[in-house]
Amino acid sequence: MKLATRIALSVTVVVPLLVLGAGLLVLGLVSRDLHRQQDTRLQDLAAAALPDVRTLLAADLRGRPKVEQNQHRKVLDAVLDAGIRVRSADGADVLEGGPQPADPARLPEPGTDGPVTVRAKGHAWRVLTVPVAGPAPGTLWLFTPASAADPQLTAVRGRVLLVALLSAPVSGLLARALAGRATASVRRLSRRAAALDPGAGAAAFATAPVNIAEVDELSTAIGQLLARYEEQAARTAQALDTARSFSSAASHELRTPLMSMRTDLDVLAAHPDLSPAERAEVVKDLQDDHARLLELLTALQMLARGDLVEASAFGPLDLAELVDTAVAEVARRHPGARTSTDLPAELRVFGWDAGLMILLANLLGNAVVHGHRPDEAPVVRVRLRAQGPYAVLTVDDEGPGIPPEDHDSVFRRFHHRPGSPGSGLGLTLVAQQAALHGAAVTIGTPEGGPGARIEVRLPLAAADGGALPALPARRDWISRGDAPAAGPAAGPAARPADSQRNHKDGP
Structure with missing residues (x-):
C-alpha cells in the first residue's frame, strides 16, 4: 500500500472520531447550558410570583375565598407554563397547577439551595423550592420537565453525527491529495535511486535540496551510503591488488632462495659421503636461506598490513x-x-x-x-x-x-x-x-x-x-x-x- 493511501485511510478514520469526540464535548456543554437556562427561568418565575403567593397564603389563612380565587389566577399567570405548588405552614396544599411530579412525597424540603432534579415514575423534573416568610408562612415549588431541553440536544446530536459522516470522505479525499503532493519528492527520489548506475557512484546521485527535511535527510543518507559503498569497493579492490602483489612478489623473491635450498638438498642427497666440514657448510647455507625466506615473508606481511589498515x-x-x-x-x-x-x-x-x-x-x-x-x-x-x-x-x-x-x-x-x-x-x-x-x-x-x-x-x-x-x-x-x-x-x-x-x- 502506498504511503499516500495509508495516510488517506488513517485520516478517514481519525477525523470522524475526532469530530465525534468534539461533538460529545459540545453536547455536554450545551446540555449544561440548557439546564442553567431552565434553572435561571425557574428563579425568575419564583421572584415574579412570590408577592402574589404571599397574598394567596394570607387570604387562605383569613378565610377570604374571593381574594384567594383572584390570587390563584394571578399566580398561575405569573408562572406561565411552569408547574407550581403552594403549601401552607400546616401542610395543606393551597394551589396546584401545571406539569409536576405525580408523587408529592418526593418534593424537596424547604432550605434546598437552588433547583434540584427529582425523578418520579420514569420522569425527571427540575424543582425549585422557595420558603415563603411573612404573617402566613408556607412553601412554593416551581417545576419544569428536565426533558424540556431534549429537542435541542437531539438537534445538536444529529448535527454532530452528520458532520462526522461527511468528514470521513471529505477528509480522506483531501488527505489523499495532500499526501500525494507531499510524497511526490519521495517518489522522484525513489525513481532516481532505481535508475542510478552502480558505477556512477555518489557524485551522480547528488541533488539539490527540496526543503523537506525528511526527503533531504533520506537523500543525504543515500548519498552517504553510496560513498561508503564506493570506499569499501575501492578498499576491496585494493585488498585484491595487495593479495595479488603479495603472491607475485613472494613468488618472484622466493624463487632464488628456494632454488638454492633445492640445490643444497640435492647435494646432500647425492653425496651421502660428504665430509663433516662440507656437510656443515651445506646445512649452514640451508639455514641462511630458510632465515631469509622467513624474513622476506614477514616483511611482505607487514607491508600488506600497512596497505590494508x-x-x-x-x-x-x-x-x-x-x-x-x-x-x-x-x-x-x-x-x-x-x-x-x-x-x-x-x-x-x-x-x-x-x-x-x-x-x-x-x-x-x-x-x-x-x-x-x-x-x-x-x-x-x-x-x-x-x-x-x-x-x-x-x-x-x-x-x-x-x-x-x-x-x-x-x-x-x-x-x-x-x-x-x-x-x-x-x-x-x-x-x-x-x-x-x-x-x-x-x-x-x-x-x-x-x-x-x-x-x-x-x-x-x-x-x-x-x-x-x-x-x-x-x-x-x-x-x-x-x-x-x-x-x-x-x-x-x-x-x-x-x-x-x-x-x-x-x-
Whole structure:
C-alpha cells in the first residue's frame, strides 16, 4: 500500500472520531447550558410570583375565598407554563397547577439551595423550592420537565453525527491529495535511486535540496551510503591488488632462495659421503636461506598490513614507551650491540601502535645490522624529544653512512646492496608507516662523527585528543617499486646531503 493511501485511510478514520469526540464535548456543554437556562427561568418565575403567593397564603389563612380565587389566577399567570405548588405552614396544599411530579412525597424540603432534579415514575423534573416568610408562612415549588431541553440536544446530536459522516470522505479525499503532493519528492527520489548506475557512484546521485527535511535527510543518507559503498569497493579492490602483489612478489623473491635450498638438498642427497666440514657448510647455507625466506615473508606481511589498515586502528599512545620497548627487544636479539637512549617520561602521539612498532623495529634493526664497520660491535644511539608540534626520533649509528645519491633509493622495495643479508624491505616499511602517520623521514649524519642518522618527525597528539589526518588515498607499497620517504611534515630541509654511508636496508 502506498504511503499516500495509508495516510488517506488513517485520516478517514481519525477525523470522524475526532469530530465525534468534539461533538460529545459540545453536547455536554450545551446540555449544561440548557439546564442553567431552565434553572435561571425557574428563579425568575419564583421572584415574579412570590408577592402574589404571599397574598394567596394570607387570604387562605383569613378565610377570604374571593381574594384567594383572584390570587390563584394571578399566580398561575405569573408562572406561565411552569408547574407550581403552594403549601401552607400546616401542610395543606393551597394551589396546584401545571406539569409536576405525580408523587408529592418526593418534593424537596424547604432550605434546598437552588433547583434540584427529582425523578418520579420514569420522569425527571427540575424543582425549585422557595420558603415563603411573612404573617402566613408556607412553601412554593416551581417545576419544569428536565426533558424540556431534549429537542435541542437531539438537534445538536444529529448535527454532530452528520458532520462526522461527511468528514470521513471529505477528509480522506483531501488527505489523499495532500499526501500525494507531499510524497511526490519521495517518489522522484525513489525513481532516481532505481535508475542510478552502480558505477556512477555518489557524485551522480547528488541533488539539490527540496526543503523537506525528511526527503533531504533520506537523500543525504543515500548519498552517504553510496560513498561508503564506493570506499569499501575501492578498499576491496585494493585488498585484491595487495593479495595479488603479495603472491607475485613472494613468488618472484622466493624463487632464488628456494632454488638454492633445492640445490643444497640435492647435494646432500647425492653425496651421502660428504665430509663433516662440507656437510656443515651445506646445512649452514640451508639455514641462511630458510632465515631469509622467513624474513622476506614477514616483511611482505607487514607491508600488506600497512596497505590494508583502517583509520579505526589509530588512537592516542605514548611514543616514549614504544621506543623503550623496541630498544629492549633489539638489545635482546642482538646482545653484542651497544645501545643507548635519551627518552622523555612521556610523549603522546596519535597513531597505530602495531605500525609504529614495525617502524621502530626496522629502524633499530637496520642500524644494528648495517650501521657498523667490519669486526666492530654495532653502536646505536636513540633519542626522542618534542620539537614544536612534532615528536622527533633520531637513530644514530657509527657505520659507513649512506651516500647522498642513494637517499631515495634505499627506501625502494627490495633495494639492497649485493651480498646484503636483509630482505630489501626494512626501510620501505619505515617509509610506509611514516606516510600512514603523516610523518617525515630524513637521512643525515650524526653530529661529530661518521655514520648515518635517520630522523622521523611525527605530529604530536592534539591537546583535545584530535585524530590523525585522513590516511593516504592510495596505499600500494607492496606492489609499487619505489617508496619515497618524505611525508607531509618533512619541511624544507628534508634530506641533508652530507652523509657518507653505503646502502642500508632493514632486517
